[in-house]
Amino acid sequence: MNRQDLPLPAGTSGQAAGWLHCTGIHKRFGGFRALDGIDLPIRKGEFLCLLGPSGCGKTTLLRILAGLEQQDGGTVHMGGRDIGRLPPAARDYGIVFQSYALFPNLNVSANISYGLRTSRQAKARRVAELLDLVGLAGSAQKYPAQLSGGQQQRVALARALATSPSLLLLDEPLSALDAQVREHLRGELRTLQQQLGVTTIMVTHDQEEALALADTVAVMRHGRIEQLGSPERIYREPASRFVADFVGRANWLPLSRDASGAFCLAGIRLAPGLLATDTTATTATLFCRPEDVRIERYWRPGANTMMAVVERVDFLGGLRRASLSLCAARNITLLADVGPNDAGLAGLVPGQHVPLTLPPERLRVFVGPA
Numbered sequence: 071m072n073r074q075d076l077p078l079p080a081g082t083s084g085q086a087a088g089w090l091h092c093t094g095i096h097k098r099f100g101g102f103r104a105l106d107g108i109d110l111p112i113r114k115g116e117f118l119c120l121l122g123p124s125g126c127g128k129t130t131l132l133r134i135l136a137g138l139e140q141q142d143g144g145t146v147h148m149g150g151r152d153i154g155r156l157p158p159a160a161r162d163y164g165i166v167f168q169s170y171a172l173f174p175n176l177n178v179s180a181n182i183s184y185g186l187r188t189s190r191q192a193k194a195r196r197v198a199e200l201l202d203l204v205g206l207a208g209s210a211q212k213y214p215a216q217l218s219g220g221q222q223q224r225v226a227l228a229r230a231l232a233t234s235p236s237l238l239l240l241d242e243p244l245s246a247l248d249a250q251v252r253e254h255l256r257g258e259l260r261t262l263q264q265q266l267g268v269t270t271i272m273v274t275h276d277q278e279e280a281l282a283l284a285d286t287v288a289v290m291r292h293g294r295i296e297q298l299g300s301p302e303r304i305y306r307e308p309a310s311r312f313v314a315d316f317v318g319r320a321n322w323l324p325l326s327r328d329a330s331g332a333f334c335l336a337g338i339r340l341a342p343g344l345l346a347t348d349t350t351a352t353t354a355t356l357f358c359r360p361e362d363v364r365i366e367r368y369w370r371p372g373a374n375t376m377m378a379v380v381e382r383v384d385f386l387g388g389l390r391r392a393s394l395s396l397c398a399a400r401n402i403t404l405l406a407d408v409g410p411n412d413a414g415l416a417g418l419v420p421g422q423h424v425p426l427t428l429p430p431e432r433l434r435v436f437v438g439p440a
């Protein structure tokens with residue numbers, strides 16, 4: 071698996087590349103192929119998110135890394151050591167699951183120190199240190215039932231970090247929390263991970279969470295990695311239609327070719343230089359994010375500028391989302407996100423004709439029908 075434009079996380083060096091390395095991982099459940107040749111290099115100190123729809127194999131891969139599931143084929147190396155067949159206890163990681171999985175009959179202190187084999191005083195010191203780290207100082211004597219969901223997940227995180235593992239595995243740790251707590255804890259998790267520099271792999275099906283948290287996102291589909299790259303790269307330069315659709319919102323517009331082979335949208339020749347994966351394909355689709363569609367205040371002929379009719383405008387708080395249809399082909403519709411300071415805002419009235427520009431550098435072409 072090639073890595074794309076990945077800056078190293080702070081505090082790591084080039085030699086650290088591929089500190090944890092999965093090679094050719096296969097896993098079947100009966101006749102079902104859950105993982106189909108996973109190659110995944112992870113650098114020391116990196117925060118990597120496994121992102122994909124339900125059933126794509128994210129959790130299976132995480133469980134294989136944890137030794138909770140055995141792969142049918144392939145290897146796992148960590149720090150140069152083959153750990154692929156070691157039992158969970160012989161691997162050096164902490165894990166947090168979606169459900170808090172705390173022992174209800176043990177207090178916070180006992181939950182956190184459960185895996186520690188040190189003296190009572192050392193345990194108490196470590197618990198206090200960890201509670202401080204996760205923002206729960208003074209809660210050592212409480213029981214899980216006395217804590218909110220977010221607090222329980224902090225305790226679970228403290229427990230996972232208790233032995234100072236080299237690797238932190240997180241299986242949808244925020245998904246049981248309500249939106250506000252989730253966003254708050256997301257920020258704290260990222261700060262904590264950077265502060266400790268612990269290599270972290272998190273499973274999520276929430277693309278916003280993956281983009282916000284990760285140094286690197288691995289987008290999975292049907293047991294394979296469809297794209298591995300920085301959040302920016304995944305969002306801006308999706309490698310496939312699946313990735314483009316799964317991550318963020320997109321307009322898909324049907325293209326044709328004129329006699330010279332140039333791409334046309336609704337009969338309008340588009341600026342040259344659009345990248346297509348297959349340059350001979352006759353059927354192609356234009357991909358463009360709603361925030362990249364520029365509504366102009368006045369008509370000015372230019373590359374990829376065309377007239378459209380405003381069909382509908384939805385107020386989304388920070389921005390307005392306009393549904394538009396192209397004047398040259400009213401059946402071709404697209405969404406445009408318009409911010410409060412954008413020039414085109416004044417024209418956003420249903421029924422109004424407005425010029426719009428599709429900035430050439432923001433467009434991509436995918437082979438196949440829209």
Ligand SMILES: Nc1ncnc2c1ncn2[C@@H]1O[C@H](COP(=O)(O)OP(=O)(O)OP(=O)(O)O)[C@@H](O)[C@H]1O
Binds near residue numbers: 123125275
């Ligand atoms: N122990 C098992 N026995 C049989 N099938 C399994 C087992 N574990 C997972 N699977 C199947 O393997 C596929 C991948 O499961 P996995 O839990 O890895 O997916 P996921 O991407 O984490 O999805 P979700 O987000 O829903 O948890 C699914 O179709 C699942 O039903």
